[in-house]
Amino acid sequence: MAPILIPLGGGLLSFIFYRKGFSISLLASIVGISLRTDGPSLLMLLMTGVTSITITLYAAGYFSFRIASPSKPGRHERQLQFFWPLWMILLGSLNGLFLAGDIFNIYVTLELIGLSAVALSALSAKPSSQIAAFRYLLVSLLGSLSYLLGIAFLYKTYALLDLDMLRLVPPMKGAHTAFALMSVGLMLKTALFPMHFWLPPAHANALAPVSAILSALVVKASFYLLFRFWFDIFNDLVTPGALFVIGLLGTGAVFWGSIQALRQHRMKLLIAYSTVAQLGYLFIAFPLTQIQEKLYWLPVICMAMGHGFAKTAMFMASGAIFLHVKHDRINELTGVRAYLPVTVFAYTIAGVNLMGLPPSGGFIAKWMLIYAAFEMHKWWWGIVIMLGSLLAAAYVYRVVSKLYVMPPDTIIIEKKAHSMLLEWPPLFLAILSLILGILAPYMVSILLLSKKLVSIGGIM
Amino acid sequence: MFAGGWLLVIILLSSLIPGLIIFSLEEDRHVFRSVLNMSGALLKIILVLIMDVGILFGQSYEVRLRLLVDIELVLHADPLSALFCTLSSVLWLLTTLYAIGYLENSPNRSHFFGFFSLCVSVTTGIALAGNLITFLLFYEMLTLTTYPLIIHRGTEQALKAGSHYLIYTFSGGSIFLFSVIWLQTLTGPIDFMAGGFSPALIQAYPTQMTILFLFLFIGVGVKAALIPLHGWLPAAMIAPAPVSALLHAVAVVKAGAFGIIRIVLDVYGIKNMQSLNLLPILGFAAAATILYGSVKALQQDDLKRRLAYSTVSQVSYIALGVSMADQSAALIGGLVHLVHQGIMKITLFFCAGNLAETLGIHKVSQMKGVAKRMPLTMLAFSVGAFGMIGVPPTAGFISKWYLGIGSLESQAWWVLAVLVISSFLNALYFLPIIIKSWFQERDQPYPDEKQFDTFETHWMLLIPPLVTACIILIIGLVANSEFSPLSWVRFIVEDYLLQ
């Protein structure tokens, strides 16, 4: 597949070029499509970039490890063969999504992301993963269609597709419907409780690098859009009641996801449910976002980045453990520390980030959210966030406590070659997620930088 | 930022970097690890002493790292932090020496010493924290770094103790975080400063401030093991002896007590505490804990558990002293107990560890006649125990004396009664041990005896308790000299009472 990979990967990675603001359209008119970049999208690109490099390294290690110890000859070669192009397209379309400045363009990019994510999650040959992938595909299509219907209504109302133009239009009849349809579509793709049902099986049954990609990047992409629509583009349409409902759903996600995570017997399912819970926080941020504050993006971006890094690290670590132990049943993971110390350490640090302990990105986010909750006299959201952190601590502890036990009869499994690439990328990401709080000033400066760069090309 | 500010960072790094290096060491690099550990500890002591001298001469140390507009990490050295910092660095040196001897030939030493060093860095961080956020940061990190130490043995029981510990401390931590943020929405960013925030705020939000204090108090009270939040401490006794020594004497418990001091003196300020009428609440909680801990200690047969309950009781003397913060004598007594209790308790734990390691003795009832086998260890133990009871001329006497004077000055007769009763209880649970070991004949073989050539036990296990025992006597005897903890505490208290 290399002949396809090289031009395609090259072509798609070239999306990164757009950062310099090449205009896509020939004519500087509103018919054209424009790519835009600003602080939040730059940060999301940054996160995608860092995560993707690490995932790529890890995937290289992962597949060579699997191929070196074949259980079914040919299977892993096939997976490897298709993993790279799919992953490259996914990466390219993610970057494309963060740069998109046109709602229909976003639809096509969403489809690209959805299809490549589905194909990736179907790579694992397990029957359960096929079912999960099919369900994922249906949900993804349903979400896109709902979004497209929203576009139809929006176009009927305004005859505009450009995001920056849409930001300026006054609210009109029909816009609310369009906005609701688009939001529901995106929420479905972001797996907001109770529309999360497809996520845990799809994420838990995929190959380890794929789970990392899905959890860290794919759901974040649609969340990013959702947040942008709600607070950046269509802020006039947002009502306090809607925000409250979103917050409630987020609360539901936090509790339901955490409790389900506590009930799982498999490590990967636990991590997948914790994604549901962590996404809940992102939605609790909705009623706590004060648009008049300049930095309203900061808590969600911090949370998304921190969670992205940490979750990637966790899935990678669980993958490494799975490759060595051949299962991921939590109760039988004792003694792993003896031969995978770095992995276990990475998992622990990533867990610390999920709990939101300082100085992780999650801490900064939770701090800002609770602070906002008090300032807006909605302190109950603060309590929800704190309880959620405690639950997170509980499910992280469930795994970590097993990993740190060293029964006297631990059999030391010999480390195999390629382990470097399996062990160090997760540690890198875990540490990054831990010190994200310290990097917050830089994130702030990037966010502020945005205001100077808004919208390149398109409208003149 | 002052040029001296970097000293604080270096102090933190002096144990952090050895810790990180130790993590990556192979298990059998025994010598290198020990050298690294000891040199880190020595370096830290030297740096801390330099800082102390600087503070004495009025030098100010501060580093700031601004994360966001309202989130700022501040390292700041004032006399109070110097006190805690010096205590932890001196005791770290001794504990490291002890731990090297104690864990000889046991598995996972890299892991252990790595977390051990991190734990000390974090404790120093707590000492040097310049505002509540930084304090919170290190406070939560302390939980994380001590947890692996508690479950170091990896047994079912250790895990259970560990999960107890986490449940308590994380709940406390959450409440703490919650209330810190709440406080900050009311007061804006606040640094630790003698006198606390402006009294105008108290007038503006009296109820919220009272509730907040209770929340904060619960948050730090978990680590300070105030009843009913003390449940984790006796359970955590499952950890290896150096860990218990460190947990009880320096790190966790003291972090909680230190937190109480900071909140009362530097966040709320004595005047605000008085106007909110909160000091008696603190006093009652402390008194109840003192009595409860002593009674429970009396009932324990397991030596380490008895010591643990004794810690529950003794740490609350600090809170008791702080609760009478308007009287300089009481405040002096409370603060100086931070140091005295640390040194005395670590001595006791060292000795208990020696008994367990050398003779296999874990229970009080097995201790008949051990002083003949291990005279030096039991000598140190006796000094520590007398200190706890408050017999002159030990350090413990000094603290209790000042506390007593304070209670007389503030005419809080019930405090005096608590002091007397608890000293009596202390005597009740320590004296039998001393009598048994020195004056009774051995009637059964030792459960698990090991022989050593020159001394009664390994020299590395013997030196630390002897040194600390000497310190107990010295700081008791020369309490009035210029370099004793007592005069340092006076130096601190002057500062606060000037406000």
Place this chain on the structure above:
Amino acid sequence: MSSHNTYPERKNSLALPVILLTSGLFLLLSYTLLSIEQAGGLAAQVQSALPKSGAESPVTAVLLNFRGYDTLLEVMVLFLSILGAWSIGRASLPQALIKTSTIQISCVRLLIPLMILIAFYLVWQGTRFAGGAFQGGSILAAAGVLLLVSDFPKLIQIHSIHLRLGFILGPVTFILIAFYCIFTNKTFMAYPAAIVSQLLLFIEIACAISIGLTLAALFAGGRPAQESSIAQRKGSTL
């Protein structure tokens, strides 16, 4: 045999609430629709920019020029579907959909060139009137499907590398030309005015070929048999 055709849906307890829900949705959406005052649309803008676009049909102009980036991504979606299909499973042609006979084969032999001709005509005249890469491509695909179901013996022996090159032909041409524009016009996908119509035609032809191949391959439903045998050989040597 016909019994296999039927999959009667079971009675579903959710049926009533779901139908109520969707009816509500229908009423709501229709009501909104009635209340919308429709905006003017972009016809005028497109018309004014049309002369510079290199295409006479406004739809083609929008598709390939003004919103060419969307179309590029759309071609990628198509490529992705074949990539996904190949990654999921091996091809298994539903054989004997039509009984292969000599009459059929000669018919096919006649039809195929005709279809290819029609396809390219559609592509070519797509710049002026209805039609274009997708319509032409699908005619090509229909030809491919016809070949597949007629069981042409040589078809099986097409090496997968040729197929793969065929799939990427469209997107790669598109991307390359878009990049070429960076050198001439300093902007991605801003075609130089002098040769814009030629470039568009070039893109359309390349895309049509890729689309046709891709759709025909999708009909086959998976990667060719030799694809997996290569992998297996690799696996056994490693």
Place this chain on the structure above:
Amino acid sequence: MDTALNFYILTFFDLTLITALLWLAYQSLSTDNIFKAVILFVSFGLLMALAWVRLHAPDVALAEAALGAGLTGPLFLAAYRRMEKLQKKERRLERNDEQENDEQS
């Protein structure tokens, strides 16, 4: 007069067309027979192309006829055939071997 008549004829045509469309969609989705459903879908696609022509969208009409009906239909049929074949194999296996059931769960 002429335009009015034209209008009525067109509206009548429109109404017939959408009735047919909706009826086909309903039938396709509610019939028990999958094969029939697919055939109905193809005819739906062809009528849809007619609707596109009616709405002055010849490009879309061509695409719908070629892609929507011309290719999606065969795709469905091919998939349907393959699934049916698998189903038959499955049944044969089921008859021979009960263990096959365990893997499903």
Place this chain on the structure above:
Amino acid sequence: MITTLIYSVTGIALFCMGFTALILCSHLLRKILAINFMASGVFLLLITTAYSPDPALLDPVPQAMVLTGIVVSVSTTALALVLACRVQETTGSAVFKRLLPFRKNKGQKD
């Protein structure tokens, strides 16, 4: 105007019909069909925004969007069909009990 209206209402009706079927039907192929009908509905709605009795005022942008949409929907359908076959192949069944897998597929398989 009336033309636009009846066609767009038809589009919405198709969308809702497909949505109902997507949730209620359990056979995979029918789910894919349902998705296709939904897509047709949306396209119909989009095209009606472009419609004008006067050919000069026809808006080409929605038409281009629908063209893109049709290709996307064919691609997704093709992938979905392949995946459906694969599901049948590996699990032996092409029928989901329902779209929402409450208490299903959470087994502790490796």
